[in-house]
Amino acid sequence: MADEESKQGEEAKPNTMQLKVVSQDGTEVFFKCKPDTKLEKLMRAFCQRQGVAMESVRFLFDGNRIRENQTPNELEMEDGDSIDVVVAQVGGTPTTR
Amino acid sequence: MASINLLRDHARAEEARMHQRRQQEEQAAEQKRQALVQYVARAKEVAAAVDAFIFRGSPAPHDPGLDYGVLAAEISADAMAAQIAAKDEEMFHFEEKLCGFEETRARGAAEAAELHQQATALATVLAAPMAPMDDYEASHARLTERARVLASELKRTSKDACASADLASTRARSIFNLLWDPADTEAQHMADAERPAKAAQIATLLAMCSSLPGALQAVHAAIDHLHAEAEAVLKVLERLAGHERLKPPVVMPPGKRAYTLPTLTAEEAEIVDEALGTGNPNEILADFQNIPISRRDMATLRPRQWLNDEVINYFFKLLEQREASAVEATWPRCHFHQTNFYTKLAETPAGYKYSEVARWTRKKDVFSKDLIIVPIHCHGNHWTLAVINMKQKRFEYYDSLRGPPDMVLT
Numbered sequence: 441m442a443d444e445e446s447k448q449g450e451e452a453k454p455n456t457m458q459l460k461v462v463s464q465d466g467t468e469v470f471f472k473c474k475p476d477t478k479l480e481k482l483m484r485a486f487c488q489r490q491g492v493a494m495e496s497v498r499f500l501f502d503g504n505r506i507r508e509n510q511t512p513n514e515l516e517m518e519d520g521d522s523i524d525v526v527v528a529q530v531g532g533t534p535t536t537r
Numbered sequence: 538m539a540s541i542n543l544l545r546d547h548a549r550a551e552e553a554r555m556h557q558r559r560q561q562e563e564q565a566a567e568q569k570r571q572a573l574v575q576y577v578a579r580a581k582e583v584a585a586a587v588d589a590f591i592f593r594g595s596p597a598p599h600d601p602g603l604d605y606g607v608l609a610a611e612i613s614a615d616a617m618a619a620q621i622a623a624k625d626e627e628m629f630h631f632e633e634k635l636c637g638f639e640e641t642r643a644r645g646a647a648e649a650a651e652l653h654q655q656a657t658a659l660a661t662v663l664a665a666p667m668a669p670m671d672d673y674e675a676s677h678a679r680l681t682e683r684a685r686v687l688a689s690e691l692k693r694t695s696k697d698a699c700a701s702a703d704l705a706s707t708r709a710r711s712i713f714n715l716l717w718d719p720a721d722t723e724a725q726h727m728a729d730a731e732r733p734a735k736a737a738q739i740a741t742l743l744a745m746c747s748s749l750p751g752a753l754q755a756v757h758a759a760i761d762h763l764h765a766e767a768e769a770v771l772k773v774l775e776r777l778a779g780h781e782r783l784k785p786p787v788v789m790p791p792g793k794r795a796y797t798l799p800t801l802t803a804e805e806a807e808i809v810d811e812a813l814g815t816g817n818p819n820e821i822l823a824d825f826q827n828i829p830i831s832r833r834d835m836a837t838l839r840p841r842q843w844l845n846d847e848v849i850n851y852f853f854k855l856l857e858q859r860e861a862s863a864v865e866a867t868w869p870r871c872h873f874h875q876t877n878f879y880t881k882l883a884e885t886p887a888g889y890k891y892s893e894v895a896r897w898t899r900k901k902d903v904f905s906k907d908l909i910i911v912p913i914h915c916h917g918n919h920w921t922l923a924v925i926n927m928k929q930k931r932f933e934y935y936d937s938l939r940g941p942p943d944m945v946l947t
Contacts, residue, residue, distance in 0.1 A: 503896075524877070531843055
């Protein structure tokens with residue numbers, strides 16, 4: 441697991457929280473962030489690290505879509521909560537199956 | 538003495554009678570000579586006429602050794618009668634053929650007229666203004682132009698066919714008149730000398746006449762081809778103009794409600810065109826409940842495109858909102874899951890994993906609902922729908938491809 445950013449010794453800091461971003465293939469990436477920082481920072485960092493475009497993935501918290509301009513406080517996130525990352529889905533009547 | 542006088546008188550009378558007879562004979566000879574001269578002049582006229590016809594105006598090489606008058610005189614009455622009879626027969630055949638040809642020509646002209654009429658009608662239809670189609674404006678104009686060209690070509694070709702038919706008919710008539718003029722038997726006799734050449738000419742003309750219907754057929758085939766092409770163009774135009782999509786209204790059996798889509802007003806159609814059109818694909822056209830819809834997402838709603846998750850989730854949000862407004866109390870209360878719900882629940886690397894989605898409904902009371910809607914992204918390329926019908930206590934599975942529900946429901 442890519443959990444090199446989880447530094448358990450620093451959890452005493454009151455103003456930071458640890459969030460877990462979980463990909464569809466089960467990969468987990470941990471991020472430390474402030475409750476009032478916009479999630480855009482986290483999302484960009486994640487996409488850059490995974491090498492994917494921002495438009496091709498969706499971030500979900502408890503099954504609800506979250507956006508760049510929202511903050512963990514706004515979404516009532518707690519320390520250790522996980523954010524799901526899902527990829528775009530398309531489907532129709534395939535010509536060949 | 539008396540007998541000598543008598544003899545002398547007798548001799549004188551005989552001499553006078555002989556003289557008279559000689560004069561008569563001389564007169565008759567002169568008449569005959571003049572008749573022959575006339576014959577020759579007449580024969581030369583006829584020969585010139587025949588030459589003019591056969592060589593179409595160019596001077597014929599004259600044969601000085603050929604004396605038509607002498608030739609005509611040599612032909613015996615029996616031979617002449619036989620030849621006239623033969624000619625009569627030939628004329629009869631020719632006339633018959635001419636009648637047949639006339640018939641063919643009339644038919645061809647009628648067909649050409651009909652085709653011309655059709656072409657005109659087609660041109661009118663094609664020239665009629667079409668529904669405005671911004672995207673297809675260029676191709677529409679191009680196809681209309683092509684159809685016009687086809688129609689004019691059609692007109693020209695049918696005119697050509699009529700003209701060639703007329704020409705052949707005129708030629709046949711002229712040669713017929715030349716050969717058969719009952720008032721001028723003398724010309725007949727003169728013309729007999731030219732019989733072999735004339736017969737060959739007649740044969741040529743007849744061959745031409747008989748080949749003309751074939752040529753007409755070819756022209757008709759060409760017209761048909763053009764017609765078919767114009768028809769195909771018209772079909773394409775109709776499809777482009779969207780006429781094909783207009784289907785007759787569905788007749789519902791009594792007792793069932795028919796849900797028909799409302800017709801868009803001009804302003805609404807404009808909005809749709811704008812959204813599905815060729816603008817910036819990244820432009821956000823709608824943003825509701827954190828789901829942004831770009832023009833690229835909107836384009837997945839176009840015919841024959843694959844739907845993406847955004848438009849489905851967005852539509853579910855709209856349905857949720859509609860339910861919250863509770864316009865109609867009979868509407869079922871629903872909970873709509875995300876398109877990723879099933880993926881997260883059942884298609885994790887570890888298989889079925891409830892813990893992944895355990896928190897998704899913690900703020901909602903799904904058990905108070907009538908229906909729980911679960912969209913399923915099937916095999917990564919198809920959308921199906923599972924429904925938990927709480928009221929009827931059953932699972933429902935909807936698949937437009939009629940796939941087996943085992944994968945999802947068990």
